[in-house]
Amino acid sequence: MLKQLTSDDYPLVSNLMSDPVDHEKICGNAFAYPISETQYNDYFVTNAGDKNRRLCFKYSRGGQWLGIANFTHIDRRNDYAHIGIVAIDPSIRGSGYGETMLIELLHKGFDELGFNRIDLVVIESNRGGYQFYTNKIGFTDEGLIRDIIKVNGSYLSWNSLSMLRADWANRVAGGT
Secondary structure, eight states: OEEEOOGGGHHHHHHHTOSHHHHHHHHTTSSOSSOOHHHHIIIIIITOOBTTTBEEEEEEETTEEEEEEEEEEEETTTTEEEEEEEEEOGGGTTSSHHHHHHHHHHHIIIIISOOSEEEEEEETTOHHHHHIIIIIIOOEEEEEEEEEEEETTEEEEEEEEEEEHHHHHHHHTTOO
16 A cells, blocks of 8 residues: 655655665665655655655555655656655565555556656666566666766766556556
């Protein structure tokens, strides 16, 4: 189940990004490490909740909060959204919850909010994340964007991935 994040969820988000390597994979340099409560509230609560701008969710199963995901850069004119942050509790990675969370997020984006295109980026060094999004979820690789962000004095590149409503419909119908 996806539910909107609130200010009370800072400990959940802080815990999901407590490892510096995970923090970098999840958000690049968007937030200082460790994420502060002020940064959390500004991004996930105060400037979120507007279906025409940014929507931030926590994900649960059986009453246990397991992860977070969000849509940002929402463009209603072009029926587009960007998935900005996806994080699953490190203790349950590999158990299928990340896939279920992403499927629920994509359902919300395509079927409830009416997006035609949803995209995201994956830091080039995050090969596990890249394989997850392309092989398990079905995103299409649109190419490598070189030296796009600077973290700890080094430039990092990322892969741009996307899914269109037609791709989603094919996946839902049981296609590839």
